Amino acid sequence: MKTIYSQAHPGKVVLAEKELGHPGPGEVLIKAKYSAMSPGTECGLLHEAIVPLPTNIGYAMAGEIIEVGEGVEEFKVGDHVVSTIEHAQYIITSELNCTLCPKGVDLKQAAFWNLGHTGMYALRRSQIQMGEACIVMGEGFVGAVTAQLARIAGACPVILTGHHDEKLEASRKMGVDYTVNTKTDPEGLEKLLAELGLLESGVPVIFEATGNRAALLQACQLVAERGRVIMISQAHGEDLPPIDDPIMQKGASLIGTYVNSKPYKLKRADLLITGTWPPVMADKLAPYKNCDVWTSDEDIKVYLNMIKYGRLDVTPLISHTFTYEQIPEAYDKYVFPHPSKEITGGLICWEEEDSESERLTSPSMNY
Secondary structure, X not given: OEEEEEEEEOOEEEEEEEEOOOOOOOEEEEEEEEEEEOHHHHHHHHOOOOOOOOEEOOOOEEEEEEEEOXXXXXXXXXXXXXXXXXXXXXXXXXXXXXXXXXXXXXXXXXXXXXXXXXXXXXXXXXOOOOOOOEEEEOOOHHHHHHHHHHHHOOOOOEEEEEOOHHHHHXXXXXXXXXXXXXXXXXXXXHHHHHHOOOOOOOEEEEEEOOOOHHHHHHHHHHEEEEEEEEXXXXXXXXXXXXXXXXXXXXXXXXXXXXXXXXXXXXXEOOEEOOOOOOOEEOOOOEEOOOOOOOOHHHHHHHHHHHHHOOOOOOXXXXXXXXXXXXXXXXXXXXXXXXXXXXXXXXXXEOOHHHOOOXXXXXXXXXO
């Protein structure tokens, strides 16, 4: 089998072709349905800020398993899964790198699982309580999803800030209580907080998702006593602003949420009573689910189930769709040398029935 895949070179992405064999023990062969662009991370990749180039590009896909290797127990042919794999038409990967999609979930939304569970981790780390006010700084995909998850968790009110009216409007249509364009109205956030009675007392939870150090400083200045500032993004090459004084004086917490700082999957070894004594060790490891540890795999399932059951709809954030043939042009126009402010969520379609996908020449926000 031949597969078409995308490959990153310094400053550009190209399509290439290679032969694929069959999946080995513990592996599955996936046929891609949709994959998601992550302009920020992939811009860093094209600048060689992450790994040396050339390399594969992309890390979020929804697809269908069409072949399984020896010993695969968790999945079967025909299952829809999401996986941390590159943009490719077909790909072989470990079954450990897959999460099962629930039946009926919209695979277009499922393709954004990686950005979605990044927001999920930030929400869990914030320990937000029902009724707490929160601000999300940054109207990109991760910031917008975080705002929606905070709303679902009971935060009230939820305030989203950003620089682009179209993106802010999309989040308002999704249920965010207030939005502020801090570019056109630099004092707008403080004015709103004053109107809501939150300027003097401070805001209990603030998520910083802009990657801008000035925004991080403002978050530390606006957070309430014993509140939490949650860092979702990281700015490189800038001096850290003087955040120590406001954090220290308020007894507030500064919390990092790099999504790979938690376990991706866990399996447990269990003692069993099998009719004899003493207990014996089970001969297989079992998945470790929920309980007091939320792995990435479990949070991805939560994200997918929220889509399935209508709690969450990220369709308004899918601003651009592309056929896989448009991948090089899409990265050239929207990702490198700097992520375009026009794009919130870029969806890549891998099948012929999606050939009428939105063209690069006429992008629009889907409200």
